[in-house]
Amino acid sequence: MTHRTDLAQPDEALRRAREDLPVAAQLLHAVADLISDHQPEQALTTTALGLAFATAGANVLAQYPGAVRDVALLRALAALVALNDDSLTQGVTGGEYALRLRLAAKAV
Template sequence: MTAQQQADEHLRRSRQDLPVAAQLLHVVADLLSDYQPEQPATTTALGMAFTAAGSEILAKYPRAVQDHALDRALAALPNEANLPIGITGGELALHLRKAAGSLT
């Protein structure tokens, strides 16, 4: 196992004990920061990241848990008024990780 694989596995294990909503926000943040993090964040990119994260995280749970986790994650999202105009995907990812921390 490479050092990168070990780090990824450690990160996965550390997140598995978090609430489902926090796990979802972390995966959304990972996707935004992994894919062109220097580009301005768009609602399309955020929606695509939520869709991908939902299929990865939420698909493992019953519908009631999925709905509750998604509601909590969306409620924890930073208000648009609190975000700078032209925020990049990488910067938005930092805000999402902070929001995920508030859900623990």
């Protein structure tokens, strides 16, 4: 039987590990978490990706000054462009795209 505290420790360790990442990487990981947590086997839409970015941005970027937010957002978007794929028009699932975002986060 898994208890709530059993899940909290790994989640807390992951949160702490991500704090050391660049802010843009934190943002990309947060977006990846959101799209992989909600129906990861379904095809990802641009609307769902946009909502995930808006939610992750509000959660992650809100704690930083404006200049940091601006640079982080530009770097995260550049990482998306660097993916240079048309996977959203190819029916990629949220889980697959989340993996791509986590890979892109390593480059920022």
